[in-house]
Amino acid sequence: MSWFKKLLPSRIKTQGVSRRSVPEGIWTKCEVCSSVLYHAELARNIEVCPKCSHHMRISARERLNNFLDPEPRIEIGSEIKPVDKLRFRDSKKYRDRLSQAQKQTGEDDALVVMQGQVKAIPVVACAFEFSFMGGSMGSVVGERFVLAVEACLLARMPLICFSASGGARMQEAIIALMQMAKTSSALSVLRSNGIPYISVLTDPTMGGVSASLAALGDINIAEPNALIGFAGPRVIEQTVRETLPEGFQRSEFLLEHGAIDMIVDRRDMRERIASLLTLLLHRPAPA
Amino acid sequence: MNFLEFEQPIAELEAKIEELRYLGSDADININEEITRLQKRSRELTQSIFTGLTPWQISQVARHPQRPYTLDYIDRIFTDFQELHGDRSFADDHAIVAGLARLDTTAVAIIGHQKGRDIKERIHRNYGMPRPEGYRKALRILELAERFRLPVLTFIDTPGAYPGIGAEERGQSEAIARNLLVMSGLKTPIIATVIGEGGSGGALAIGIADCLIMLEYSTYSVISPEGCASILWKSAEKAAEAAVAMGITTARLRELGLVDEMIEEPLGGAHRDYDLVADRIKQALLTNLARLQARDREELLESRRKKLRTMGFVQ
Numbered sequence: 001m002s003w004f005k006k007l008l009p010s011r012i013k014t015q016g017v018s019r020r021s022v023p024e025g026i027w028t029k030c031e032v033c034s035s036v037l038y039h040a041e042l043a044r045n046i047e048v049c050p051k052c053s054h055h056m057r058i059s060a061r062e063r064l065n066n067f068l069d070p071e072p073r074i075e076i077g078s079e080i081k082p083v084d085k086l087r088f089r090d091s092k093k094y095r096d097r098l099s100q101a102q103k104q105t106g107e108d109d110a111l112v113v114m115q116g117q118v119k120a121i122p123v124v125a126c127a128f129e130f131s132f133m134g135g136s137m138g139s140v141v142g143e144r145f146v147l148a149v150e151a152c153l154l155a156r157m158p159l160i161c162f163s164a165s166g167g168a169r170m171q172e173a174i175i176a177l178m179q180m181a182k183t184s185s186a187l188s189v190l191r192s193n194g195i196p197y198i199s200v201l202t203d204p205t206m207g208g209v210s211a212s213l214a215a216l217g218d219i220n221i222a223e224p225n226a227l228i229g230f231a232g233p234r235v236i237e238q239t240v241r242e243t244l245p246e247g248f249q250r251s252e253f254l255l256e257h258g259a260i261d262m263i264v265d266r267r268d269m270r271e272r273i274a275s276l277l278t279l280l281l282h283r284p285a286p287a
Numbered sequence: 288m289n290f291l292e293f294e295q296p297i298a299e300l301e302a303k304i305e306e307l308r309y310l311g312s313d314a315d316i317n318i319n320e321e322i323t324r325l326q327k328r329s330r331e332l333t334q335s336i337f338t339g340l341t342p343w344q345i346s347q348v349a350r351h352p353q354r355p356y357t358l359d360y361i362d363r364i365f366t367d368f369q370e371l372h373g374d375r376s377f378a379d380d381h382a383i384v385a386g387l388a389r390l391d392t393t394a395v396a397i398i399g400h401q402k403g404r405d406i407k408e409r410i411h412r413n414y415g416m417p418r419p420e421g422y423r424k425a426l427r428i429l430e431l432a433e434r435f436r437l438p439v440l441t442f443i444d445t446p447g448a449y450p451g452i453g454a455e456e457r458g459q460s461e462a463i464a465r466n467l468l469v470m471s472g473l474k475t476p477i478i479a480t481v482i483g484e485g486g487s488g489g490a491l492a493i494g495i496a497d498c499l500i501m502l503e504y505s506t507y508s509v510i511s512p513e514g515c516a517s518i519l520w521k522s523a524e525k526a527a528e529a530a531v532a533m534g535i536t537t538a539r540l541r542e543l544g545l546v547d548e549m550i551e552e553p554l555g556g557a558h559r560d561y562d563l564v565a566d567r568i569k570q571a572l573l574t575n576l577a578r579l580q581a582r583d584r585e586e587l588l589e590s591r592r593k594k595l596r597t598m599g600f601v602q
Contacts, residue, residue, distance in 0.1 A: 080601050080602070081601065081602040082601065082602065083600050083602045085543075086532070086533075086534055088532050088533075089532060090519035090520055090529070091519065091520060091521075138599075139598075139599030139600050139601045140599075140601050142598070143601050146596065168487075168488075168509045170509060170510055170515055170518065170519060172509075173509050173533040173534055173535070174507060174509055174534065174535070174540060174545060175598070175599055175600060176509050177487060177488070177491055177508070177509040178491075178595075178599065179598065179599060180464075180467055180488060180491060181467055181471065181491060181495050181595050181598065182595045182596065182599065184464060184467035184468045185467070185471035185472070185495075185591075185592055185595040185596070186596070188468045188469070188471050188472040189472075189592065191468070207488070208487075208509070210460040210464075211448075211459070211460040211461075211464050211467075211488045211492075212463075212464050212467055212488075213464075214460070214464075215458075215460045215461045215463075216464050216465070216468055229459075229460065230448060230450070230454070230455060230459040230460040231448070231450030231451075231454075231459070232450075235450045236450045236451060236452060239449075239450045240450075240451050240452060244452065245452070248452070253456075257456050257457070257458070258458070259460075259461060
């Protein structure tokens with residue numbers, strides 16, 4: 001504690017972001033600037049704090065809802081459901097973790113795929129559901145992603161993927177690891193067919209997802225201040241026994257080191273991606 | 288000889304044999320008979336311990352400090368090995384060795400993780416944990432192999448990709464991902480052999496293959512048992528349980544249909560007889576390579592992709 005903090009009377013010390021003192025439902029407190037925000041207003045702003053532009057986490061469906069044109073939309077791969085092939089059990093059964101996550105999120109697994117349009121350009125868009133077991137990639141995520149790629153191949157449509165994931169799903173062990181190979185293999189076919197793939201890395205994109213499908217965009221875009229990397233910051237800290245530099249593994253750091261093409265504010269994402277696609281597809285500028 | 292914890296009974300017996308030998312050299316009494324008896328017991332003991340190894344014990348054998356490493360096998364299996372260095376943009380990563388060599392009469396490209404034996408060498412090899420430049424060196428060799436129609440043989444033995452500041456700065460994720468992309472579309476046969484630890488993305492980054500071979504006491508997993516235990520059980524002490532739950536052993540991975548061939552190790556593990564294991568690997572490489580090279584390259588690539596496409600279990 002600094003000498004200045006010691007001088008302050010204890011009742012005016014606050015712990016910054018800690019307690020959520022606002023009741024659930026109508027109001028949300030921004031964890032960065034502490035502004036109290038009206039839910040409906042926040043939703044209109046695609047979960048970006050209107051005061052400080054902090055990008056909050058957003059559900060997969062809300063993400064796709066804001067990204068795609070309202071019509072037409074066809075969900076891909078929703079019939080694919082997880083199975084517990086290994087009968088994995090840690091302190092809890094994987095099966096129980098799955099049903100708990102399903103109840104909590106209303107999703108069957110951590111990836112939602114939707115065929116639709118962005119400013120009238122036909123696309124397939126996928127989004128990770130981070131609240132579903134940390135957006136971890138197992139067989140269902142891998143399979144749905146490949147189905148997305150195959151839909152793109154079939155109709156020569158570009159692919160966009162919004163990733164938010166802690167990495168491979170440990171409960172699916174080696175099978176989860178192999179999803180890295182499976183998704184990358186599908187992307188290599190997409191690439192050799194000259195179909196654009198735009199990868200949008202959002203907070204957080206780590207481990208096996210960042211080291212496969214998320215890193216392989218023809219264009220890689222990140223949202224501001226997203227945590228993106230291979231190894232988690234804590235693991236690195238324990239290995240190298242140094243404190244990590246300021247802003248380490250954040251979008252701005254990645255841009256600086258050449259890992260991504262650009263950082264785009266969520267509120268501009270639709271416009272920017274539509275514009276990029278028209279350039280890659282030799283189409284006239286979007287309306 | 289270096290013994291693991293569960294091998295202690297064998298270690299004690301072997302120490303006794305050594306002691307008797309030492310005695311025997313300066314005593315008149317003939318103790319050869321006793322030594323032979325103890326040696327037989329030591330073999331039986333090893334047999335009984337090794338038939339019931341748990342996944343956690345197997346992962347310790349896979350990491351045994353005397354286990355043969357990639358260069359030990361290269362020495363014994365290939366001729367004319369010419370090591371090739373560097374990624375052409377940043378550095379030469381010593382945790383990955385690569386080069387050209389001859390397998391009997393066939394010219395091949397080799398890529399393998401390399402661990403160090405003593406402290407100095409371990410540091411030099413970064414404990415077999417590659418940084419992005421290692422994967423980019425591998426990528427360079429992969430592409431070179433495709434250009435010159437050389438089959439690629441990889442040897443996997445790593446705890447995982449190195450979690451360091453520089454590694455992240457230089458794009459560890461991209462380096463691994465790019466290798467997955469390129470290997471899944473490489474127009475030349477690839478055989479991967481797991482000789483020790485198959486640690487996560489760091490292993491997979493040189494692991495996409497038409498044929499996956501695993502030594503009997505090697506492992507392949509999404510995360511180390513310790514890592515898994517500390518995340519899911521909140522305690523690294525539960526590594527043994529995590530090793531069982533994840534099914535990291537050759538036997539289990541074969542049941543899941545991920546491994547094409549298992550190579551049996553000598554009693555007590557590969558480190559008991561380098562030459563024998565090297566010879567078995569060589570035979571496996573020769574047979575599989577002949578099989579793969581007989582196939583049309585496009586068709587081979589098609590079936591590699593098909594195999595990757597079907598990975599996973601869903602409803």
